[in-house]
Amino acid sequence: MENIIQIKNLTFDYIRESDEGSETIHAIRDVSLDIPEGSFTAIIGRNGSGKSTLAKNLNGLLLPTGGKILVNGWDTADEAHIWDVRQTAGMVFQNPDNQLVASIVEDDVAFGPENLGVPPKEIRERVDEVLKSVDMYPFRTKSPHLLSGGQKQRVAIAGVLAMEPRCIIFDEPTAMLDPQGRQEVMRIIRRLHEEGKTVILITHFMDEAAQADRIVIMDDGRVIADGTPGEIFADEETLRRIRLDVPLAVDMAHRLREYGIPVPADIITQEKLVEYICQYK
Amino acid sequence: MSIQVRNLSYVYNAGMPDEQKALDNVSFEVYNGQIASIIGHTGSGKSTLVQHLNGLLKPSEGTIIVGGTDITEAGVAMREIRQKVGLVFQYPEYQLFEETVAADVAFGPKNLGLDEMEINDRVREALSLVGLDVDEVGERSPFDLSGGQKRRVAIAGIIAMRPQVLILDEPTAGLDPGAHREIIDMIRKVHEKEENIVIFVSHNMDDVAALSDKVLVMDRGQLMMSGTPQEIFHQRERLANAGLDIPSAAKLMMQLRKSGCEVPVDALTREDAAKELAAYLQGKSRKC
Ligand SMILES: Nc1ncnc2c1ncn2[C@@H]1O[C@H](COP(=O)(O)OP(=O)(O)OP(=O)(O)O)[C@@H](O)[C@H]1O
Ligand SMILES: Nc1ncnc2c1ncn2[C@@H]1O[C@H](COP(=O)(O)OP(=O)(O)OP(=O)(O)O)[C@@H](O)[C@H]1O
Ligand SMILES: [Mg+2]
Ligand SMILES: [Mg+2]
Numbered sequence: 001m002e003n004i005i006q007i008k009n010l011t012f013d014y015i016r017e018s019d020e021g022s023e024t025i026h027a028i029r030d031v032s033l034d035i036p037e038g039s040f041t042a043i044i045g046r047n048g049s050g051k052s053t054l055a056k057n058l059n060g061l062l063l064p065t066g067g068k069i070l071v072n073g074w075d076t077a078d079e080a081h082i083w084d085v086r087q088t089a090g091m092v093f094q095n096p097d098n099q100l101v102a103s104i105v106e107d108d109v110a111f112g113p114e115n116l117g118v119p120p121k122e123i124r125e126r127v128d129e130v131l132k133s134v135d136m137y138p139f140r141t142k143s144p145h146l147l148s149g150g151q152k153q154r155v156a157i158a159g160v161l162a163m164e165p166r167c168i169i170f171d172e173p174t175a176m177l178d179p180q181g182r183q184e185v186m187r188i189i190r191r192l193h194e195e196g197k198t199v200i201l202i203t204h205f206m207d208e209a210a211q212a213d214r215i216v217i218m219d220d221g222r223v224i225a226d227g228t229p230g231e232i233f234a235d236e237e238t239l240r241r242i243r244l245d246v247p248l249a250v251d252m253a254h255r256l257r258e259y260g261i262p263v264p265a266d267i268i269t270q271e272k273l274v275e276y277i278c279q280y281k
Numbered sequence: 282m283s284i285q286v287r288n289l290s291y292v293y294n295a296g297m298p299d300e301q302k303a304l305d306n307v308s309f310e311v312y313n314g315q316i317a318s319i320i321g322h323t324g325s326g327k328s329t330l331v332q333h334l335n336g337l338l339k340p341s342e343g344t345i346i347v348g349g350t351d352i353t354e355a356g357v358a359m360r361e362i363r364q365k366v367g368l369v370f371q372y373p374e375y376q377l378f379e380e381t382v383a384a385d386v387a388f389g390p391k392n393l394g395l396d397e398m399e400i401n402d403r404v405r406e407a408l409s410l411v412g413l414d415v416d417e418v419g420e421r422s423p424f425d426l427s428g429g430q431k432r433r434v435a436i437a438g439i440i441a442m443r444p445q446v447l448i449l450d451e452p453t454a455g456l457d458p459g460a461h462r463e464i465i466d467m468i469r470k471v472h473e474k475e476e477n478i479v480i481f482v483s484h485n486m487d488d489v490a491a492l493s494d495k496v497l498v499m500d501r502g503q504l505m506m507s508g509t510p511q512e513i514f515h516q517r518e519r520l521a522n523a524g525l526d527i528p529s530a531a532k533l534m535m536q537l538r539k540s541g542c543e544v545p546v547d548a549l550t551r552e553d554a555a556k557e558l559a560a561y562l563q564g565k566s567r568k569c
Contacts, residue, residue, distance in 0.1 A: 152323075178484050181322070182484075243457070
């Protein structure tokens with residue numbers, strides 16, 4: 001598989017100016033990662049570990065302090081290709097209110113392609129298609145602020161899809177959603193992945209991260225683990241050290257062991273746990 | 282101290298074309314020493330409701346009595362209400378405004394007229410309760426923090442005022458799992474220490490089950506039901522219709538039932554579910 005994103009020795013510093021002089025915050029410290037086209041990667045890590053900073057570097061919203069990022073071969077620091085980069089790697093944020101700009105759903109979705117100079121007829125087709133794909137077509141003439149959080153987030157996703165990115169970066173897209181809204185958005189993310197889009201999902205929910213093919217853990221600006229969900233969640237030591245969680249099944253297995261039930265270590269999904277309990281003798 | 286809400290209704294943009302009824306005849310009470318949670322689909326009116334409880338929004342109809350005072354009456358000093366009722370906003374960005382984290386957290390206590398030393402103590406204590414070190418972040422700008430760090434500062438700013446009623450609108454949204462646990466523990470700790478009323482809005486059914494004495498369920502601006510976590514989470518269908526769910530441990534037990542295991546299904550927390558499962562499995566192995 002081709003790597004749609006290549007991160008080479010990325011460092012990123014925020015410089016804060018104040019009366020006492022300037023202070024440098026090393027948000028990313030030497031990160032190298034390759035993201036294969038069509039993959040589904042979850043990025044987890046504590047607050048302040050650098051996840052959003054990394055995401056904003058991926059589509060050129062921030063430019064590297066050191067190292068470089070290639071998106072479909074284009075250097076994000078190359079001004080001549082910044083729109084190619086943004087069109088290839090789209091971004092969905094935590095709070096859809098910050099992403100929705102127009103007063104009618106379909107105008108909002110059309111905003112991106114209009115800026116890219118897509119011809120009006122094609123815009124019309126794209127808008128209809130992406131709204132259908134996130135099940136929001138019936139709401140196309142409504143005002144975004146009258147929608148629920150899950151619906152707003154789906155409109156925001158449609159707006160990104162309308163630019164036809166090959167890769168979509170989701171930065172905590174479900175943090176503000178109710179249980180059903182979360183499930184809806186996760187369903188759409190999984191479907192986009194199945195349809196061949198490259199997906200990068202930043203999340204604090206371990207059950208969401210467990211749905212990816214690969215999990216990357218960031219800590220203090222560095223990548224400290226990179227593996228399959230099975231590998232990552234089996235390493236309870238690391239997770240505990242950086243105070244992350246484990247999925248429900250891993251936690252319950254742990255608790256059962258404390259009662260003397262010998263649950264095997266490879267049980268990390270709910271299905272496996274249910275199977276184990278039902279067959280227990 | 283208690284809070285009584287009577288027939289509360291609220292309309293945004295009343296009389297305009299985009300008029301929106303956000304609260305529709307809501308009544309409930311929360312008593313001294315209780316932790317109450319508010320759940321409901323996005324847009325169901327939770328934030329609108331809690332903003333009424335500290336006087337930020339004025340009802341279109343209805344009354345709100347906080348500790349014997351009707352705060353909806355004209356002439357009630359907002360300052361007094363805000364001292365009694367502290368509200369942590371859903372979006373911390375709207376709450377932070379000082380140049381440094383320490384100044385931001387000190388803002389409330391300063392307004393209470395406390396002396397310098399007391400203020401410094403409270404700032405240090407409140408920040409440490411939310412897992413931040415004043416020596417590390419105290420001089421930084423609250424706007425240069427990560428999403429989760431901002432939320433912690435916003436919470437610290439309110440608990441530093443030691444309100445008799447502490448309201449938190451989705452206090453753990455965007456927090457990492459460690460901070461999430463810390464904030465939940467902090468709510469419990471502050472509640473035990475201050476014996477105050479805590480009201481929190483949440484989409485996390487596990488937290489709601491673990492912390493609440495009382496659960497209020499909002500659906501399209503109306504209070505759809507209220508009761509203990511046991512009472513509420515047994516209404517699985519009604520919750521699903523309102524965009525909600527049951528706690529993850531309860532879901533696991535339901536799934537076990539569906540797969541043919543005769544486990545009891547009333548556990549709501551992981552502790553209880555583990556206990557019941559262990560007893561079930563030990564019983565099973567004895568039978569063989
Ligand atoms: N605009 C900014 N100016 C200065 N420092 C910043 C800025 N934004 C973030 N930082 C700092 O950079 C570091 C990384 O922040 P980042 O937002 O990337 O973290 P994150 O992993 O996304 O955290 P969260 O889970 O809370 O969203 C933190 O120390 C943060 O305080
Ligand atoms: N400032 C406003 N102007 C107009 N309508 C508003 C405003 N704020 C909220 N609303 C509308 O009022 C209703 C209730 O909103 P509210 O923010 O109270 O919901 P919520 O339950 O807190 O949702 P969430 O879980 O997404 O935070 C929604 O339909 C919303 O669109
Ligand atoms: Mg972030
Ligand atoms: Mg709200």
